[in-house]
Amino acid sequence: MSQVSRRDFLKxxxxxxxxxxxxxVLGTSRVFGSTSTPPQSPGRRIETASYVIYHENExxxxxxxxxxxxxxxxxxxxxxxxxxxxxxxxxxxxxxNGTYVVNSTVRVPSNTAIEGEGxxxxxxxxxxxxxxxxxxxxxxxxxxxxxxxxxxxxxxxxSLTGAMINLSESADGLLENVMIDSSADSGxxxxxxxxxxxxxxxxxxxxxxxxxxxxPLTARVAVIGGYYxxxxxxxxxxxxxxxxxxxxxxxxNNSVPGQYGSGIEWTALVGFTPPMFGSVSGCVCAGNxxxxxxxxxxxxxxxVGNCCVExxxxxxLNSAQNCIVLNNICSFNGxxxxxxxxxxxxxxxxxxxxxxxxxxxxxxxxxxxxxxxNNEIARNLGFNxxxxxxxxxxxxxxxxxxxxxxxxxxxxxxxxxxxxxKASTTxxxxxxxxxxxxxxxxxxxxxxxxxxxxxxxx
Numbered sequence: 001m002s003q004v005s006r007r008d009f010l011k012x013x014x015x016x017x018x019x020x021x022x023x024x025v026l027g028t029s030r031v032f033g034s035t036s037t038p039p040q041s042p043g044r045r046i047e048t049a050s051y052v053i054y055h056e057n058e059x060x061x062x063x064x065x066x067x068x069x070x071x072x073x074x075x076x077x078x079x080x081x082x083x084x085x086x087x088x089x090x091x092x093x094x095x096x097n098g099t100y101v102v103n104s105t106v107r108v109p110s111n112t113a114i115e116g117e118g119x120x121x122x123x124x125x126x127x128x129x130x131x132x133x134x135x136x137x138x139x140x141x142x143x144x145x146x147x148x149x150x151x152x153x154x155x156x157x158x159s160l161t162g163a164m165i166n167l168s169e170s171a172d173g174l175l176e177n178v179m180i181d182s183s184a185d186s187g188x189x190x191x192x193x194x195x196x197x198x199x200x201x202x203x204x205x206x207x208x209x210x211x212x213x214x215x216p217l218t219a220r221v222a223v224i225g226g227y228y229x230x231x232x233x234x235x236x237x238x239x240x241x242x243x244x245x246x247x248x249x250x251x252x253n254n255s256v257p258g259q260y261g262s263g264i265e266w267t268a269l270v271g272f273t274p275p276m277f278g279s280v281s282g283c284v285c286a287g288n289x290x291x292x293x294x295x296x297x298x299x300x301x302x303x304v305g306n307c308c309v310e311x312x313x314x315x316x317l318n319s320a321q322n323c324i325v326l327n328n329i330c331s332f333n334g335x336x337x338x339x340x341x342x343x344x345x346x347x348x349x350x351x352x353x354x355x356x357x358x359x360x361x362x363x364x365x366x367x368x369x370x371x372x373x374n375n376e377i378a379r380n381l382g383f384n385x386x387x388x389x390x391x392x393x394x395x396x397x398x399x400x401x402x403x404x405x406x407x408x409x410x411x412x413x414x415x416x417x418x419x420x421x422k423a424s425t426t427x428x429x430x431x432x433x434x435x436x437x438x439x440x441x442x443x444x445x446x447x448x449x450x451x452x453x454x455x456x457x458x
Contacts, residue, residue: 050091116148163189215240341370415451
């Protein structure tokens with residue numbers, strides 16, 4: 001037997017450890033984890049995670065510090081849960097590529113990260129399990145989900161399962177590069193929770209919302225990037241939520257046959273406090289029932305710089321108030337922007353709908369029904385200007401209110417006019433005048449002979 005120097009041995013062994021890591025070495029030779037081998041010094045340990053979870057003939061949880069197999073068994077959810085609960089102060093569970101079938105919900109405590117190798121790491125809800133995949137423990141914080149896929153397996157569930165990832169009564173969460181497909185309920189559910197980032201996730205084919213963000217006491221949630229396709233609603237903010245922002249997502253083909261789905265939606269249930277203080281920017285919404293929908297007394301939300309095309313309605317403002325809709329493309333839809341009053345809610349009012357491109361729609365550039373009189377609808381290509389139109393003049397003193405939701409210039413000509421007043425302030429005492437009027441303003445004309453009055457809607 002030839003002599004091998006210690007130096008040559010290390011040269012040959014180092015690439016093996018570097019290539020497969022401690023877990024790989026342990027998987028082929030348990031001697032490294034035996035009690036007879038002295039533990040490495042802390043500075044030399046190779047720790048990829050608190051636990052490495054993998055599947056061979058069954059599921060294993062390998063301690064990232066000792067290399068020992070602390071937990072194993074045929075049920076992935078039980079093995080993952082046991083490893084998770086063994087962490088006193090939190091830690092990371094690293095799931096190797098493979099399929100992990102869960103038949104019960106994994107409850108996630110504070111300061112725990114669950115990370116996969118990519119979308120080849122698949123957590124699959126078992127047939128007829130009717131369960132959520134992961135749910136935060138109440139009062140938890142600092143939970144991270146990253147780099148894996150969840151298959152909700154909705155075709156083989158018999159009831160609503162709940163969300164695949166449920167962050168309820170939690171705080172300071174992060175979901176990044178997570179794919180969720182085919183949930184019998186929602187993909188991601190964030191409820192009574194604060195300070196959450198959802199970054200570059202893909203959620204598809206869910207029977208409810210791709211991402212559902214629900215109050216009360218839900219605040220400071222940001223959905224950044226990602227793709228939400230084929231759900232009932234792509235991203236839904238519902239009830240008492242504040243400071244929610246949606247930036248740079250693609251929401252496509254989210255719909256409900258015979259009803260209304262939305263790409264991105266702010267809404268409320270009757271009897272609950274509506275959401276307020278939020279924003280939607282830089283998103284692409286295509287092929288949805290409604291690209292972006294603000295409804296049910298949602299207020300103080302900005303919708304800026306989005307592209308809404310090939311939807312039934314590009315942007316819908318159904319009983320929304322005090323919102324800004326600015327510089328959006330709303331073309332090639334059924335209607336570009338819909339402003340509508342819902343039966344159970346207040347009129348859409350105090351809206352600024354300005355500088356949107358609303359051309360090339362099948363029906364209306366902007367459709368308005370039941371709106372209040374304090375909206376500003378201006379400089380929208382395809383809708384403004386609407387041009388001049390005669391006003392039918394009644395008996396003196398005649399009062400005209402700008403209920404068109406656009407800025408106007410009202411021209412008074414001819415007749416015998418003694419007073420033209422706006423908001424009870426006299427402007428002129430003769431005919432042949434032009435009066436600019438904002439939405440909701442009132443004009444009074446007193447005369448002895450009827451003048452001609454024309455409004456020029458800008």
